[in-house]
Amino acid sequence: MNLRQQLKAALDRIAEIAKAADSRDFTPEEIDEITALTAQADDLEAKVKAADTAQAAVTRLTSKANGTAVLERVTDRTDEAFDAIVKELGGLGGQFVKSAAYQTFRGAHPSGFGEGTPIALDRVKVGSLADFYLARRLGLKADAPVQQVGLARLQNIRLPMVDLTTPMPLTILDLISRGTIGGLSFEYLQITAVTRNASIVPDEILPADSTTKPTSGLTTNLATAKVYTYADGYTVTNQMLADAPALASYLDGQLTYNIDSVIEDKILNGSGTGGNPTGILNTSGVQQQAFDTDMVTTIRRSITRLENIGAPITAVLVSPADNEKFDLLKDATGRYYSQGPWGSGPNTIWGRPRVVSQRLPTGTAILGNWGTVSLMDREGLSVLAFNQHRDYAARNLVYVRAELRAAQAIFKPAELCVAALA
Template structure:
């Protein structure tokens, strides 16, 4: 592509240069003459003042000479102003003129030639303005600013459900003790003969102890960022509390009971043993048999805990003709099975299940509610303007009746 640049004629450029040179010469000459006349006016003025002081008045010749010099000075000043205006006008003529695309097309020599011939093609180059870069000619990238959405996009939170199943409680100690009946021999019988000895039954009790566990974590942030980002402090507070609740859910359900961990419900639950054999038992059948096992232990289950994947598989169970076995896709009722509520949580492993009498069989004790504390006195925090933000809670779990809970797996995941 050839780009044609149209300039003024050489004659006009030469004329402009000549005018410029003449105006500059005039300015130099007039300035020098003004300087000379100024000196003469100053000298004549001093002479006139001295003459007036001595004689009491100016002579006619002196007054005429001074007036002539003042007139000459005024003429020279006018010529100097005229020369300066000519130079200023020429400087303005040299400023670049921004022309529209239409003006550039109309004034382009190639376009003019094509229009005169009424045929042919003409090409002219135009510098595109883009937002790709911000440093080269024709770029406008710095003018485009990204839109910032206010706030922070928070990751999805797990819905906590296990605590709601348990009997709530509180404690002021670091350990919880309770007596559990671990044996009972029932020899109650009908008295056969009057005066005969009565049958003796026996009972056994064991003291059970569960420790209060501490769940805690912290983050560090600069004092400046907490001051400058007003919502960051509350955001950190919420995320730290969520972290406590997340670990609490896992501990209540599957804590190992060692190394400061809670002794979880699933950990202490009784293993699933079908009260009777059932050929080709499905997941739904197994859950019903687990409920029966709990009922036979005189501790009727009040709920079922499943992983969401297992509950979905159960809901999608269909008959031979493709109809859902018991689920209604249009229903908004909560998940239930065999008359018991089903609790979905990812804290439960896929393919595992837990049924139990939750409120009768276990209780959670809060020693210290979840709290968030801020300190600047940790280590070098004071000298580095850092802040330590710590979240902490303390709680204990008492599983009074392990037989109230039945755990097992469906055997579908190998």
């Protein structure tokens, strides 16, 4: 048994003897045992207090020396269940509350953060971009070991068995490729058009023969991938900042949605001016398909455009309003072309996954090789917190800011097609 368990056992034994002698005097043997247990308890209590003091000193000095993450016990929350919760927290919020910066600051204020407490937590890197999105896609903690999986793959349909599994909906961030960038920018050649002229050439060409060997060609455009900062901020109370599990949950929910949203918007709609990257809808060389007969026919015409240059079609991106129109399409007898309001299964169009984005304008679809769009991590995701913001210190509020520095590139615009659905 450890010191705390031994102390508890001694105190429990004293209580047991006292209860047994509730209506009578203590026997000489009981008096001797109580005397011995009291001395033992006093000694154990002193040792526990000394051990706690030593542990706090070691933790504080260690965190200052090498910045390693520490989990300090604080006087108002010393139960092992709380420590276990903090230890198991995953996601970006979990990485932040497990960091040395957060744990050291929280350990220095065991009773919480009150009015007038100066709050300034150093920037904490909470993982790389690849770790975050892969963990989010697989439903794992940010620090859990994962294996790369194929994206934009449809769930197999099993008939006539009942399949109760429901796959997570795909998003644009599950379709694009991800990487890293070492500098602040780089120039690259975008492939905007492809001409394929491969053919058979005779082995022997006579002097008077005009036959020449074929030449295929690529039309290119010089583009620049620059690093941009994607950021968002949150206001939390001092009480929430002091409560690690609550703070982690809040950051995971808000951070995931808001950062995803701004990245999607810039990948699709970035103007390329005014400090914005260039999005797909403003990139030269992306193929265009005019409206033809109806939405379904237009998508099929777009597929043909892409197949003509050998481009893989990994998904079709549509807006929520257009996604609804696809679902409500009916035949001449009023039957839904899709699986109807009570069906379940792959959300597809012409066998390709249909993915929804709130950032895509209604009446527009984008399809093609989404792997040609890349988001490259420069510094990873980081979180910092401070109350030197407006009048937050006086109102017991803290500003928590999340930032991501990354660059986006579209290597083969010709392998994407923007289709007008109306």
